[in-house]
Amino acid sequence: QVHLVESGGGVVQPGGSLRLSCAASGFTFKYYPMHWVRQAPGKGLEWLAVMSSDGSHTNYADSVKGRFTVSRDTSTDTLFLQMNSLRIDDTAMYYCARVSSAIDYWGQGTLVTVSS
Amino acid sequence: AIQMTQSPSSLSASVGDRATITCRASQAIGNDLAWYQQKPGRAPTLLIYGASTSQSGVTPRFSGSGSGTDFTLTISGLQPEDFATYYCLQHYSYPYTFGPGTKLEIK
Numbered sequence: 549q550v551h552l553v554e555s556g557g558g559v560v561q562p563g564g565s566l567r568l569s570c571a572a573s574g575f576t577f578k579y580y581p582m583h584w585v586r587q588a589p590g591k592g593l594e595w596l597a598v599m600s601s602d603g604s605h606t607n608y609a610d611s612v613k614g615r616f617t618v619s620r621d622t623s624t625d626t627l628f629l630q631m632n633s634l635r636i637d638d639t640a641m642y643y644c645a646r647v648s649s650a651i652d653y654w655g656q657g658t659l660v661t662v663s664s
Numbered sequence: 665a666i667q668m669t670q671s672p673s674s675l676s677a678s679v680g681d682r683a684t685i686t687c688r689a690s691q692a693i694g695n696d697l698a699w700y701q702q703k704p705g706r707a708p709t710l711l712i713y714g715a716s717t718s719q720s721g722v723t724p725r726f727s728g729s730g731s732g733t734d735f736t737l738t739i740s741g742l743q744p745e746d747f748a749t750y751y752c753l754q755h756y757s758y759p760y761t762f763g764p765g766t767k768l769e770i771k
Contacts, residue, residue, distance in 0.1 A: 583760075592751065592762060592763075592764050592765045593700075593702075593708065593751055593753075593762040593765075594762065595753075595759055595760040595761060595762060598758065598760075607758040607759065608759070609759045610665070610759070643707055643708075647755075649713045649714060649717070650698035650710060650713035650714070650753065650755050651698065651700075651710065651753065651755070651760075652710050652713070652719065653710075654707035654708055654709075655707065656707055657707055
């Protein structure tokens with residue numbers, strides 16, 4: 549059964565950095581594109597980034613382009629999100645998600661709080 | 665980027681009612697539209713993909729229709745567990761974009 553577990557969230561000051569991880573299991577990780585989606589407290593869902601199955605292609609939302617970088621390690625079946633130059637409005641629950649016909653499985657999320 | 669709108673933003677209904685939520689894309693997206701349900705404190709779950717195909721294990725009370733720019737999610741015979749927030753997602757082109765959500769509340 550598909551299982552995605554995010555980690556690495558926490559409290560960080562504006563301008564700081566954080567690296568999120570997403571451990572995947574229950575499926576052949578190397579075959580699937582993987583995404584990051586976030587949700588600010590009390591707000592809707594915001595798509596952030598995708599990495600192709602082979603890691604050769606990425607795409608980002610304008611709101612994080614140039615600040616966030618997605619990567620993956622197929623030896624450990626882990627997806628990463630490196631977040632730099634964090635801003636207060638980056639405060640959110642961050643989810644990793646798998647794509648099959650659509651985004652079909654989500655992790656439980658990891659909370660990032662940007663605050664001074 | 666493709667903009668997604670949803671209506672209504674909130675909907676009050678009773679158990680047993682039929683609820684209809686619409687989603688509109690700012691440009692044609694074929695049938696690359698998915699619907700998600702989210703309950704408080706939980707990750708979203710996939711209900712419908714390809715505009716009208718039910719995800720495995722999803723109750724047939726949920727159905728989707730539409731193509732191009734206009735899409736509909738219909739929930740027939742509302743049950744207590746259906747009261748949640750619903751989002752559409754276009755996965756036709758990057759950046760993917762979600763609708764702003766529809767909160768379905770018990771009347």
